[in-house]
Amino acid sequence: MAPLTDAPNEIIYHICGFVPKISDLKNLCLASKSLRSSAEPFLYSSVILEYSFLCIPRIVPLLRTLLRRPELFQHLDTVSMNGWGFGGQDDSRAIDLKSLDTAFKEQCLAAIEKTNVPFTELWIEKFHSGETCLEALSALLLANLSSGTKRLALMRNFINGRELIGKVMQSKAYGELPALDRLQEIKYFKGYDYQITARNDTFEDAISLFYLPAVTDIVAWVPNSPDFRWPAGAPNLDHLTSLDIARLSDQHMGKILSLTRSLKSLLWTWEYDDSGDPC
Template sequence: MPINLLGCNVDVVRLVLGCHVQVDLRSVFLVHPSLRLLAEPFLYSAVELAYYKSKPHLITLLVRSILRRPELAAHIRTLSLQGGDPPDQNWKGKVARSPVHEEDLHEAVSLVAGTRLPYRDRWIVELRQGTLDAYIALLLLRLPRLQRLHLGPVFFVESELIGLVLRSILHGPRSDWLEVDVSASLRELRTVSLIREVTFNLARTNRNTESTLPFFHLPSLEEMMVSIDNPLTPALPWPAAQPPLATNLVSLSVGGTMRESHLGQLLAATPCLRLLRWTWCYIPYHIDQYNTHVIDLDQLMPALAHVSGTLTELTLTGVPLLAYTGPWPSPLRVQGSIRALAGFDQLTKLLIPLVLFTGFSLPAREQLSECLPRNLEELTLTDDMYIDNDINETWHEAGHTGTIAAWLERVESSTPRLRKLCLVLQACDGETSLEDLDVRIEIRKLARRAGIDVATPDMHAEETWTEL
């Protein structure tokens, strides 16, 4: 039978509203002023906005609402700003501005003007121009209970003001800069996702390193997924004299263009990581001392050593050429040794390109049995980087995956806890020679003899597995 919520105890009403989805809450919101006050905390707890190029953006309305009614800001625990058309490789990183009426800007302009920050004039100009960066920066200043933040991909293209505001928050209020109290801002932020598409022009002209690094200083940060650019300086440009020590951060995914040369400095600031994902990236048309065609294991392994004592899951992938269509660069090359990986005693789950062991040509550079951690339980081997490399040789499955067969012959002594092996070898998905087929059959037999499940991802259904 129908329930008259207006006649119910307030605590009962809150329990009922807590079970409703956002669409239902919006309906309740409009029924009666009393219900509106009770529904607001649930309705504003998670704010999700999508980007539409052809429409005025709702972020300007959200900022106006929380500045006119500051109590709404205290309800927001999750802020998710996402969407936008995928850019092409020539995209220069300019996002369409949101139309803004001057009468809607009064509170925002007054707040920024009251800070007396050195960059306040520029901030006010960009607010009037409808720049997304300016409005996101203001939200970060005024959401004291925020716990989860997602920006991407369009919302993190322009991020300089975001970085400037974060640095001001981290440095604390100064009497000559701030009238607004920012000391409590972002103290509860635990999960951060900052994702943008990497294009040729963006990677060259619009590096976001300085805007991204301040997030690692946040005291409650536990999970981070970030597209971050490699700087052109030997040291990472941390916002403070001392790098952070993000001891609460246990899960980190690093994309963008950060290379192995700087990854170690980042991982030195995250000593308690249990899960790490890193994507190796090479932009062939724009070579510098850090962005080269060499996969340098002698830099990568010392970088990973910062978290070798805590890491339980490691994912290494490669996106070397970014759909490159210009004059072909030098072929990719592996340098150094990956044998230090065997000392990662806590590692139980590993996804890694096979070429980091074998190299791009035969004979194989390393034996899997000498490089894999002894306590490994799940292993996924891919042909990332190989299939995008401009080399004259074919994959030679009998040689490269023959390395897998050689390891499986003594797998019980090298990785006795291994129970699952996944092979993601796209270069072998086409026609298979009799020699290639013999190797696959041999791998399956050796794995089953050791009690290991062998699988390949089903390309037609996510998160499902089919037997080799």
């Protein structure tokens, strides 16, 4: 019987699509260079990072590989950065900077500087602090996502109090970083912070999602702004078919709905409280 490696590439690729376990895909990549090119798109197609009080996401080994081989970013079809609260505990998870090897640090710093965004200095500063290094690394992963990514989820633990994530999303939406020009689904849900209310001033971050050029589905927590204005002019939302919005008041919601001519599904959740959130 002829070895699998002798089969046409399209046949090998098709077979890899039926491999059920990530561990098996890893083994295929290690077994043969010829099999690697067919297995890698499936191995990296879905990236899930979980962040909680007990679980620090294993982003370092992932980024180490991606920065060494940036062509792999094109395979990241679905990226989920999950986490909903820290159970009342301190939400700052420190990374031991001594555990990061010099080569990896240099890779990260070079990649951050290469972005040439206005907040590079802040980014580098956060990278050099154990308390905020994870935020800097998460922002670096997000900054390098491009046309290969179709679905993206950014949840509370990666957003709340993490200003870099919002800055990176704005930069991608407004063309300062590689565009998410094929992104179809975005979930960006922070939720209200009752302990540190200053963290809720993220209107500019959330509203930038509406400038993503191909998104059909948006799920977002959008805080209210005293003066709702489109920062880059009214966006074209003809491609948007599903919208799930929380927090935003009815007055501001109307300004979004006036542009969503193709909308088929709408879920709007609004609640009033006396926190001082402007309506």
